[in-house]
Amino acid sequence: MPTIEQVSKRVFSDNNWLKKCAIGGVLSLIPIVNILALGYLYQIFLQGRTSRNIVLPEWDDFKTLFVDGLRFLIVGIIFAALPIALVTLFAELAFDGMIARIPLIPVLFLAGPVLSAALYLYSVKNDISDCFNVEALGIMLRKTAINYTVPTLAYLGLCMLGLVLLPFPFFFGGVFYFYVMGFTFQDLERRVRR
Template sequence: MISESFKYMFNDENWKKKLAIGGIIGAIPILNLALYGYMIDTIKLVLGGVEDKSPEFNIVNQFIEGIIGIVIISIYIIIPISLLIIGYVFLGGSFLLILDDKTAGLGVMMMLIFILFLILYMLCSILFALIIPIALSHYVNTGKLSSIFEFKTLFSILKKTWLDILIFYIILTIAIVILEVIIYMVALIFAMTVILIPVAIWIFGMLMYYITTVSGYFYGKIYLKGVNELNK
């Protein structure tokens, strides 16, 4: 499933054209939010059983869907971010208290509380990073934004798929690092000529597009796997 995710884009006979267009979209700030919508469209195709082609471009609709995708992701990351902010409030207060001998003990306690919040932040970040693919796919499958709060269903699917998602993230991260190093070296050569700087930016945009298709395909497939295992 993971290897198929990385090959999915090339199943489309027009993949070169789409990669070129996707690179332009990915290189333009704000407009590149449409790639999140493109990822959602990819999930739709996969859930519909279409795996031999990637979505066509519809910038307006995909931009709107991209914003919805960002909202869904933001809803899930707001909890770990809140924990981190609260933790740093305790950390800042602990430094002030430790400076005074009378309140040094309380300062140490607040620093320990900061460490606790930091641990909670990391655990929540991992948990929500694992559930986001399921939540996005569940939203696509149901067509209802409220479905991202159907935690019983989401966690039931996650129990069947969390290891696959974790492995995917690890492999994707390694692949991105390798590709970024290669692309950076190529882009550096292009950047030596001012006229070719847009080409260098376009190359990084293509990487964003590729990651979009890889992720969208995997999210759809892993969701289907989880649902199928629940229905057995």
């Protein structure tokens, strides 16, 4: 299981890492075009899922990036954005003031791992119905909690620190986070098959 430090050494060994990440951050700002950035993160996720060393792809195959981005977007809306929106709405209606934010904390924390687990299930056969295997999602999240806790907290912290420049920390942190999450679930699958 690679650590964030090992992943960052591989990313920073690419002479064009800053340019590639800056392109992703800029594309994340532009509606519709930001789907390309999600596709890039999905390709990074697939590298972790197949246990390959992380290599930042070139920004040259826009068709593949767009299709992969749509996949990421659909799964992301269902398993991260929708739960966050529903809990936020419920908390605002049911509670008043700062206490309304408390129910949102666990949902924000679990959004990344649940999204990643759903992406993993989807990526096995490219079938969206596989994402809704609640039993598999539960097993994946329980058995890998020790592995995703620190990366998730680090990713959330990076996004919160960079709230003003949100697309840049989201994309840059996502490069590391989604690679580690893909690798985490691949490692679990390998251990279960033994």
